[in-house]
Amino acid sequence: MHSMRKFSYLLILCGILVILYPKANEWFNDWQQNRLVNEAEQSYRDSETPSNDAELQSRYAKVTQLLAEESTLDEQAQTEGDNSAQAQQEVGGDVIALIEINKIDLKLPVLEGATKANMKHAAAHMKETTPLGEIGNSAIAAHRARKTGRLFNRLNEVGIGDIITVKTKNQDYNYEVYDISIVEPTDVSVLKGNNKDSILTLITCDPLVNPTHRLIIHAKLP
Numbered sequence: 001m002h003s004m005r006k007f008s009y010l011l012i013l014c015g016i017l018v019i020l021y022p023k024a025n026e027w028f029n030d031w032q033q034n035r036l037v038n039e040a041e042q043s044y045r046d047s048e049t050p051s052n053d054a055e056l057q058s059r060y061a062k063v064t065q066l067l068a069e070e071s072t073l074d075e076q077a078q079t080e081g082d083n084s085a086q087a088q089q090e091v092g093g094d095v096i097a098l099i100e101i102n103k104i105d106l107k108l109p110v111l112e113g114a115t116k117a118n119m120k121h122a123a124a125h126m127k128e129t130t131p132l133g134e135i136g137n138s139a140i141a142a143h144r145a146r147k148t149g150r151l152f153n154r155l156n157e158v159g160i161g162d163i164i165t166v167k168t169k170n171q172d173y174n175y176e177v178y179d180i181s182i183v184e185p186t187d188v189s190v191l192k193g194n195n196k197d198s199i200l201t202l203i204t205c206d207p208l209v210n211p212t213h214r215l216i217i218h219a220k221l222p
Contacts, residue, residue, distance in 0.1 A: 055128060056188070056191065057188050059114070059126060059128045060128075060188050060191060061185075061186070063114045063126060064185040064203075065185075066114070066119055066141075066143075067141065067144075067185075067203070067204060067205040067214065068185065068205060068211055095109045095110065095111055095122075096110055096111070096112045096125060096168065096169075097109075097110040097125070097132055097166050097167060097168045098110065098166070098167040099123055099140065099164065099165070099166050099167075100165040100166075100167070101158060101164050102163070102165075103157065103159075103162050104149075104155070104158060105149060105154075106149075106154065106155075108122055108123045108142065108151065109123070110122065110123045110124065110125050110132075110140060110166070111123070111124050112124075112125055112127055113125070113126075114126045114127075114139075114141050119141065119142060120143075122142070122151075123140050123141065123142035123151070124140065124141055124142065125138065125140050126140070126141065130193065130198075130199075132166055132168055132173065132200075133166070133171060133198060135193070135195065135196065135197065136195075136198070137191050137193040137199045137200075138198075138199065138201065139190075139191055139201045139202075139203060140200065140201070140202055140203070141202075141203040141204065142155075142202075142203075143204065143205070144204040144205050144206070144208055144211070144215070146208065152202070152204040153208070155202060155204050155215060155217060156215060158177060158180070158217055159177065159180070160177055160178065160180065161176060161177060162177045163175070163176055163177075164176075164200060164202070164219050166200065173198070173200075173221060174222075175198075175200040175219035175220055175221055176219055176220065176221075177217055177218070177219045178218055178220060179216075179217075180215075180216070180217055180218070181215075181216045181218075182206050182213045182214070182215055182216070183213060183214050183216055184213060184214070185213065185214055187214070190214075190216045190218075197220045197221070198220060198221040199220045200218070200219045200220065201216060201217070201218055202216070202217040202219075203215075203216060
């Protein structure tokens, strides 16, 4: 009699589980779906943050460290000799553009990748930032060599409203300067975009001798 009662309870319990299973399964599926949606939304929010990538932050730190090095590029060039073949071997990036600023008689090749070798002879596009001409923030860095007119030596003479022309293989872009600032070397906010403008950010060291900060020129396409 006792065993029959236990068996009846077991049958009742099984029946309840059979009834509840579809609902429980639905609850579980909803929970999984919401969890995945939340993870995806968080991932998208992170990807929209300019300093989202520790990689970008780390890369910017390396670039500013390169800019902080003593500007003895001209002296090094004289010591090594003006050997274009040797210089070409030292360059590790492809030429992706030409940057021109008529106001300061600047015309420089832009290499892909802000490395020590590339920045020794040219301006360099931080490949971790937006491609040139696209919506976002495209950063170009160059040393502020001590020789007048070399690299970004005269960048401090650029003013609001001046035009910076970037010529690529496919198109010419005329950026207009709208903001000039001097910031701490760690201020990665200079690489922020606004999801609507094509921004160009030029980065170099400041002051010219014993630099402690970074001179930042922000320009955008009309």
